[in-house]
Amino acid sequence: MIKTRIVVGVDGSAQGAAAVGWAATEAVRRGAELRILTAYYRRRSTPGSTPTHSAEEHAGAIVQRAVAQARAAAPGVEVKCQALPGYAVPVLLHAAEESALLVVGGRHEGGLPILPIASVSSQVATQARCSVVVVRGRYGPEAGAxxxxxxxxxxxxxxxxxxxxxxxxxxxxxxxxxxxxxxxxxxxxxxxxxxxxxxxxxxxxxxxxxxxxxxxxxxxxxxxxxxxxxxxxxxxxxxxxxxxxxxxxxxxxxxxxxxxxxxx
Structure with missing residues (x-):
């Protein structure tokens, strides 16, 4: 493969965690770097409102937890993480432009506050310039062909x-x-x-x-x-x-x- 980066989008859900585990294992198998991303909505501050950094802190906690999940699934994986302001789909599509593979979790109820992950996975699978994996169901060494x-x-x-x-x-x-x-x-x-x-x-x-x-x-x-x-x-x-x-x-x-x- 020419490109050696795998990007995985996370949102703190169980489906996102499954995507992280799959992507981490693939990164080690391919000798690729793993980049974990989440997006958050930065609201404008108004007098008397809660500071906007709370959204950033929440997103930061999500990616740090995902890093720990990646290392547990694939010890030795080379991993970086980012929490970026913006909408999930544009953030992931931009990252995909310099990646060999974009990985997202499958359908579930809820997910990112901006867009349900079902919609995120469908849109990135439709629009990304690189190959996309939507992690669902069963997988692992005992799986089939x-x-x-x-x-x-x-x-x-x-x-x-x-x-x-x-x-x-x-x-x-x-x-x-x-x-x-x-x-x-x-x-x-x-x-x-x-x-x-x-x-x-x-x-x-x-x-x-x-x-x-x-x-x-x-x-x-x-x-x-x-x-x-x-x-x-x-x-x-x-x-x-x-x-x-x-x-x-x-x-x-x-x-x-x-x-x-x-x-x-």
């Missing part, structure tokens, strides 16, 4: 590449799943796969399989996530600027049984 949702779109090579990279880092296999739309290759050429073969050559240690499944893509991938270590999907181009996940990625962010990586 990396599942890649592939279609015939332009992002499929990127999705496959990230899936193989993650599988190599975690010493597991890749299960590539294509749901509807694309047809399985001719049996006479079943040993050839234009989307997977270049990555099989680059990562010969990674076991990889390909499956073509009928059904609704979002339902199939959510079901597969329940036995996966990580789901890898791609963004969908929309309009002049920006990216959107579409219904498949959005449903995964809400219901996946494991962390979801939006590959860029």
């Amino acid at each position: 990396v599942v890649a949702g592939l279609d015939d779109g332009p992002s499929s090579s990127t999705v496959a590449g990230h899936a193989f990279e993650e599988a190599s880092l975690h010493d597991t296999g890749v299960e590539a799943v294509t749901v509807g739309g694309a047809k399985a290759p001719d049996p006479l050429g079943a040993d050839l796969d234009a989307q997977l073969d270049p990555w099989r050559e680059k990562y010969p240690e990674v076991r990889a399989s390909r499956e073509y499944v009928d059904g609704r893509a979002d339902k199939v991938l959510v079901q597969r996530s329940r036995s996966a270590r990580l789901m890898v999907v791609g963004p969908r181009t929309h309009g002049f600027q920006g990216l959107m996940l579409g219904s498949i990625g959005s449903r995964l962010l809400q219901r996946s049984g494991c962390p979801v990586l939006i590959a860029r």
Whole structure:
């Protein structure tokens, strides 16, 4: 990887703590620096009001607690932290511009006072320029393979590449799943796969399989996530600027049984 920084957004919630643990372990595995961020709203002072530094102190306590969580999850992790004034989404998106990976927690009720974390995770997954991981569900050494949702779109090579990279880092296999739309290759050429073969050559240690499944893509991938270590999907181009996940990625962010990586 060219960039060697992983950024994780925290808000003091259990979901944020899970994101910190996942990100810290990944940082050690990749030899990357971990940067922990939170955002807080700085209100203007008025006569007789409580000093504004209380919001800063609260945010500072959140990131310090997250640092302790990171070091407990991954002793030896190189970690820095910041509590920045502003809205959560712009703060995280700005940090993502110089990062290899942006990590946030999954859906829960409440969260940051400016924006519920469900909205934060969805927006950063949609808009970030780097790959994003939304930490949900089960994960860890005993978890299953990396599942890649592939279609015939332009992002499929990127999705496959990230899936193989993650599988190599975690010493597991890749299960590539294509749901509807694309047809399985001719049996006479079943040993050839234009989307997977270049990555099989680059990562010969990674076991990889390909499956073509009928059904609704979002339902199939959510079901597969329940036995996966990580789901890898791609963004969908929309309009002049920006990216959107579409219904498949959005449903995964809400219901996946494991962390979801939006590959860029």
